[in-house]
Amino acid sequence: MELGDLPLRDNLVGKHPYGAPQDPVPVSLNVNENTHPLPEAVIADIITELERAVRGVNRYPDREFMSLRTALAGYLGHGLRAEQVWAANGSNEVLQQLLQAFGGPGRSLLSFTPTYSMYPLLADGTDTRWIPVPRPADYALTPELVVAAIREHRPTVTILCGPNNPTGTPLEREAIVAAYDVIAEYGGILVVDEAYQEFDAEHETAVTLLPGRPLLVVSRTMSKAFAFAGVRLGYLAADAAVVDALRLVRLPYHLSALTQAAATAAVWHADEMLATVADIRAERDRLEAALVELGYTVHPSGANFLLVGGFTDPAATFEALRADGILIRNLGIEGHLRITAGTHAETTAVIEAIAALGPGGAGADPAK
CATH class of the missing domain: 3.90.1150.10 (Aspartate Aminotransferase, domain 1)
Known part of the structure; x- marks a missing residue:
């Protein structure tokens, strides 16, 4: 039996999995x-929390993981409440849940290429049409370019990656605001992927733009600056209604008790983790x-x-x-x-x- 012999969905035929x-x-x-490496003192506290969690793994974990969401809201700041924060097993799963909720057949995902190679794969996996729009030679997004592309294609979901992977290009605030304003005209979702934001010393997080913008989502990860890639913890900040939408598509108890314990302890030590x-x-x-x-x-x-x-x-x-x-x-x-x-x-x-x-x-x- 070969892969080609299986009854794959048409939009998966001939595709290749992520393969770094x-x-x-x-x-x-x-x-x-x-x-x-992680600081030894932080490792010790994480181990303590993991030991406490493992003693209760005969029971399902907190389905709403409120302790972790509260810790993440505190880390992000800017007046965020736990109800505005969501997390999953890496930011890829966060983005997948967004497409499960807002993408799908007859809907589309737009981003500006070259960009993160998982976006089209996530689109394929959720049967969402992928719309790649080429970046200019310097890879920088201008408000004019972003607005023109969104007006032309009217995507259901738009992702702006900043700093952009794989180019490293910072994302200017003016481009985010311009994109949101045109998306809000027809009711799409704008996602700002800030996987690398902690490394950008010159640009303020898009979290500051959330008030008054209920269709804006800011995605983050603990895999990069937090040196926590092996734990697989991604998260987002958005309007509480967006978080409620993701609760419709998440799998029950999708974050294990061990993931919750390790990630919460790490966020408690954010200063040391980001040192x-x-x-x-x-x-x-x-x-x-x-x-x-x-x-x-x-x-x-x-x-x-x-x-x-x-x-x-x-x-x-x-x-x-x-x-x-x-x-x-x-x-x-x-x-x-x-x-x-x-x-x-x-x-x-x-x-x-x-x-x-x-x-x-x-x-x-x-x-x-």
Whole structure:
């Protein structure tokens, strides 16, 4: 039996699952994790909470996970109430639930590409029509571009990713407001995906825009700045009515007692958990300066990674670095590779490895 022999839905035929490589290499800088270890004191408190939770796992967990939602509301601030916060197993599940509630047959999801590769996969999985709108050469979204695309396509759901993955491009407040105003005319949903917001020191969170905008959703994750990728906890802030809509589609008891306990304890220690963010920004900037000096083009980034252009053969460079024990990301963008900012030692290793490949990286003509 092959996959093609199964009675798949038509819109899944020929598609491929999400597949970022997972290799046990010494330097893994391909999926934008926070590569710094958790503080020992925080680990101890999380273990204490997990021990308390595991003693009760013969019972179902709190279906509404109010302790976690209260903690997340406090972390986000800006007057949010627990009733305005929702969480799931990673921000991917948060986005999936949004499409389960507001997408589906006859409805559409629009975003600006290149952007997060899971958006079209989530659209396929919920039978929502995917509308990709190309970004300009500098990848930055202007109010005019956003408004024109939304007016043309009138999508049910629009996602603006800021900082954008995989380009790192910051998202300007004016573009969010302009997008919301046109979406509100016909009753769509606007999602601002802030998976990397904690790394952006120059742009205020879209959470501040929520008052008076009931069709706005702000999605977040604990996988990046919080260094909590293995726990799988994503969350959002929105009008309480949007949260109620997600309760219609979530699976019963979808957040385990252990996930709730670990995530709540981590949020209690937000300051310690985020203490490495400044170091990561510094390593990102050091990586950018070194790569520019080597002759590469580095796109402006407000995230914990860089999109780097100027590789003659990105696939060859990817494989050369992989053979050297360094894993970065080849996303199929011509001439480009994406590199996560890691620890000081990891950043040094990738700089030295790319420099050793020579101008243009692996596969370049040394005579040029």
